[in-house]
Amino acid sequence: MIVLDIFTFSGRLHPLIVHLPIGFILLATLFNVLSYLQKYRYLRQAVPLILFIGFMAAVLACVFGYVLSLSGDYDADTLSHHKFSGITLAIICGLLYFSSTSMFKEYLRVGDKLFSALLLGLVVLMSYSGHQGASLTHGNDYLTFRTLMQQEREKPATVEQAMLFEDVVQPILQKKCVQCHRDGKQKGELSLESLTALKKGGKSGQAVVSGKPDMSELFKRITLDEGHKDFMPADGKPPLTKNEVKLITWWIKEGKTEGGKTISEIKNTASLKPMVALYLGIGGATEPEDDAGEVAQMINPDLPLVVDTTHITSLRKKGVRVRMMLNKPVMLDITLPPKSGIKMADVKPEMLRLAKNIVWLNFSDNELTDQQLDFLPALTNLEKLRLDKNPVTDQLSDYLVSLKHIEAVNLNETKITDATTLKLKKNPSIQRVYSWKTKVDEVKVN
Amino acid sequence: MVDHHHHEEEFRLNDPEFNRLNQRLDRRNFLTKTSMGIGALALGALFGNKLMGNAPRPAVSNATGDMEQEILRALPHFAPKAKRVVYLFMSGGPSQLETFDYKPALVNLMGQNLPDSVRKGQRLTGMSANQSALPMVPSYYKFNQHGQNQTWISELLPYTAKVVDDLCIVKSMHSEAINHDPAITFFQTGNQLPGRPSIGSWLSYGLGSDNENLPTFIVLVSKNGQKDQPLYARLWGNGFLPSKHQGVQFGSGKDPVLFLNNPDGYDGADRKEMLEYLSKLNQIQNSTYGDPEVDARIAQYEMAYRMQTSVPEVMSVADEPEEVFELYGPDSKDPGTYAANCLLARKLLEKDVKFVQLYHQGWDQHGSLPSGIAAQCKATDQATAALITDLKRRGLLEDTLVIWGGEFGRTVYSQGKLTANDYGRDHHPRCFTMWMAGAGVKPGISFGETDDFSYNIVKDPVHVHDFQATLLHLMGIDHERLTYKFQGRRFRLTDVEGKIVKGILT
Known part of the structure; x- marks a missing residue:
């Protein structure tokens, strides 16, 4: 067990080690390009050594990366892209170094321009591999063109203005579920990242069935006994609060699993409003968020939820x-x-x-x-x-x-x-x- | 001016005699701080959660401390109804049959043996288990109806009867213990065996103090109760909680709090200087060992110093008008009596002392009950009712909870010989009466019912743990969430039980 843990430990160093080859390869490329200028000509001599160090660091990063990949939990496609691009990167880096040694030069001379072009290509490959790696850690949507375009939803000022799915249900899923159930890392083949993906369901069946919480896998899993093996969120990750469960239940049962509607557009929301108010931290009727024991209290709804x-x-x-x-x-x-x-x-x-x-x-x-x-x-x-x-x-x-x-x-x-x-x-x-x-x-x- | 300036220097252990101790302290310090601190932290990080147990938690020694802090930060769990409690503990087990639990049917059953169908094989104490007969006996005293709800109250309690509209009488209390000490310990600490914190200590631990000049938990024991059953200081002890939460007993003599006053010829300025110096010494000690008890000790010395002024002030009844003494009865001018303690309790509550507990002994009438209980009632009835009246007119009953009760009840059958005007009653834990009044409880009601023999509960039983859970609830505490980790286990006042008695809450 201890051996395995040392593996886990060193595997987690991969994100640290991986920045060494990045630095060296960038430096080698920079020196190589600069050396075309008369003033920096002398830098050319340093390139082979920097490449060699970069190669060694890349090999080390590959080994640690492989160890890390053994811990699982990663989207297979992205992982294999990252793995093969990373290994290729290390090999090319090594070959380029090799091509600049005197031993190799006796057999074949690589032209200066070609060498520089290959180095630039290496940087491109490195960027691709790095992006794949970051997607593994932070999720596929961490850095996309969509992120550039997307606008943060502003916090609604009143309960009436809040959109049931976009402002309430989705943030709950985002906070408690999406870490594992997202487009890149679909545990149980389920993604909860968007309403469309949510409606598609997962391996165990439909995540939500409009109007029928009992048939909705999402509802079933979050309301099981916490000790049950199918309980979600799994592995002791923070469970949904009572209020969050109630909100999701209401959305499935009364809200008909629809999106794009504000609370004021939905009918019969008397029971919903206090839950939304509590969730969003807007004043209004409230009840203790945690399991507050056996006795419910009547509390003045005008009291502010926060204080300076x-x-x-x-x-x-x-x-x-x-x-x-x-x-x-x-x-x-x-x-x-x-x-x-x-x-x-x-x-x-x-x-x-x-x-x-x-x-x-x-x-x-x-x-x-x-x-x-x-x-x-x-x-x-x-x-x-x-x-x-x-x-x-x-x-x-x-x-x-x-x-x-x-x-x-x-x-x-x-x-x-x-x-x-x-x-x-x-x-x-x-x-x-x-x-x-x-x-x-x-x-x-x- | 005598030479006493040398001790204004910073205290250091730089005497050659202390060299060895210094070295040892340094080494210990080093080992504690490096091997245990950094070492354990690194190990914890290296082996992740596999080696150190499942939940990832810091391996440093103050892990429990942090958790306690977290528990305390979350308090109160509910909006409290009560800010203070005064608990009038009637030690010995007052008979419910002669006070609040009116059983007229017994008159016709006088002298008849307790039916087995009622007793159901229940255990009796060693004192009456060998009796050849268990003759039932009705109350020697008459009952009359009082208040808006025409509640039956014994003629022994004429003053209490007048405030019945403020009382919430619980007739269905039951306990597990059948002897005094385990039963009182059970009421006070939630466990029959000694060693756990008292209710007042739990409240002090959970809610802290509202008056930094007086203890949070103060105990007053009447001098005029018959001392047939002893009381021990551990009943108001802090158990495993930090010792600043223990109850402080106030006496009635020249020194209300023992060892508080300065010795003769020693003035307050000297005292202050000595305490400041002592506190420096204690801080040196604390920086080496980091023992929270040292902090507690420093705080206690400071509290004791402040109490040198605050206690004489609160104990003095010189400013009380004559009308107040009339209200509490003639005893109230005699310090240390139950009546004087009731008056003192009011003064302490006015100062926002969180938990005041009075004990009045002598309710253990195994024989000669009619005369014994009459004397007990006479000594307590007027002052008890006066406390209610006084708190109410001052507006303090708004946020003060008053509790009256003993550790168990008494049997319907006579212990010893039954004659026309004399009998005794043995311990009976299966049903007895308590009452509460004030913040958060319904006034003027009776809760729970016993059978015609006042032997078994027929409606709404209230266990000792239920009572404790309800008390904590009224103070804003969820009894299941106020815990303290000791010897590897988290302890609560209500152990693993207790249900809030919703029926008596407003």
Whole structure:
């Protein structure tokens, strides 16, 4: 086993070694061409030696390349092209060197012009072989004329604008499947690189059958038990997430495996939209992407899925406690330590930047007045607010009326009166107002 | 000014006596860093994944550390409902029959033997297994209906009855252990054998601290509970987790936290200087050995220093108005009683201490149950209800979870002689009652049912691991994903079991 592994190891050095002959052959050609100029005439003498070194390096590269090819996993056609062009290259390189030795020259003289032409030919052959080699490593489409023409699809701004196949399904396949199932390297004789290839299917049958996930090999393989031998992606490569599986299932079943349609053009997409939103990272209804256990949670769909952490770091440096309540979407619980002495004006810019992520907010006991809290209406996703033990008055309630998600407001030991409770009743989302030790008549609140 | 400036120099082991040690350290350093570090890395790369196991993973020693970090970075797994927990542990096994599980049918069965069809061959403890008869006995105390849902509550708990609309009573708890220590250990750590981390330690490990001046996990043991069954500090121990996650017990005497205060004649500035110097020494040690326990030790010294100010502040009840002491009952002015601890718990929760655990012993009524349980209830009922009321009016019940319960229940049959006004009850793990209140649990409900004998569960059983899974869930943790690798295995609080009790979640 160890011997085999040393083979694998040295085989993987091939891409490194292979650049040595490339360099030497290019150098030999360059010197040869330059030597036609009077000024560089002397360079001609160096060409045979450089060619010899290039030949040795080419032989070494061939040996390592052969070892690498034994590990399999490569498209047979491209591989054989690369192999034979590479070996030919090494042989020609050797012959050219040989032709310039004095021993050979006694039998046959190769003309200078012919020699140069052969050298240039060698460079062409080398370019061809190199291209084949690169196609093996990076895929046939890595460097093609199509790449020059192709335009990167822009990320759609809304779920409605997104194209179901082009923006969602294809990127999933591209990310998780195409490494093995592509035009050049068709494992199981299946390519998932284009919709046409996908519909052609592979060795085990049809990859997708419109409207029938159960008959679609693609669906079957990605939904098997992970330990099953037919499970895809194979060999422990990262599996599709639950959401990705759901998206592909929807596309086969409801989307009829079609391409070229935006979500707004497809019917009955109520269940699809949140999945697409989650996949594309556009706001909107979401659910935990991983297997989040047994209990599904109701989470406010307006919460942003991301946050700029520099603002969090900055707040923490200023002494504000920022607790991550959830990573996706990002929910924050922000606490100003009691009697912190922190000035609201100092932290307001960050608070406003993080406004949509703040779900719980605790400013208890910090001598805050109504005016200092004028930014509260920007915290549109706020659920629980604690302002107890601050000299706030009835004016504060104006800031809370528009908040759609606010559930509980703690105004204990503040200067509020019945006017606040009356006003807060206008906001139907507020369920609990705490007004202990205030002028609010407790009986009336209950 | 005495000469004490010499220790402001940088500390070095440059004394000739240390030369040999220095050499040894250097050699060890060299070997560790080269042979294990670079060598292992190169080997790993050379032999790929075949020799080093299937999954490609770095062969350096902090591989587990990285994985732990990854686990912690993913937390919380869910949006938490609760930010803090106060767990009122009723040690000894309070009888469900005299408190919450009302069984009126037993009145007519008084003195009759427990039917085999009910017992179903279940094991009994050595204390009552040899009894010639197992006479059933109803509650000596009356039950009345309270609250919006007309919940039956014993007359022993008049104050708790008043807050019943805030409680979520689980009548179908069951455990695997039948004796005190394994049962408490099971509740606290998820395993009957000692050695695993306590719930509070898991929470500290998973979620960290919200107040850097106080420990994340604080334990208060009542002095007025009858100490019939012992409690051990390992019940709030960190097990194999880093030791900064262990529970810190606060006492009631002159020194609430032992060994925290400066010795006489030694002031805070001296202390600070000593600690800074000690921390340098520890850092030298750490740079040589890279042991995370050294970091933990440094952090603990610093925490202890901050606690020298924060603890006296939080322990002082001088600012509390008279009305608060009235609420918690007369005991609350006597430090160390259950009532005083409840009041203290509220103060700790106000400071965002994540997990406060109270223990009140003395619920183990094998004999003379009617008088024993009455005394226990009297010592705890008012303060328990006061804690709920106080947290609620302050708005803290929004994000605080309150838990009340023991390690198991008690048998329907009498242990020892049954007379008209005296009996005892033995340990019963097959069903017992707990309650929760506050963040994330439905208020004013009863969950689960037992049969007419309060012997077997007939509806919605809740296992100890289920309770633990639910507690972690409310704090935002998936109990299956919070793990710690120790001795080659990943451990969880709920071991390999536990189902979230969805029925009690809001």
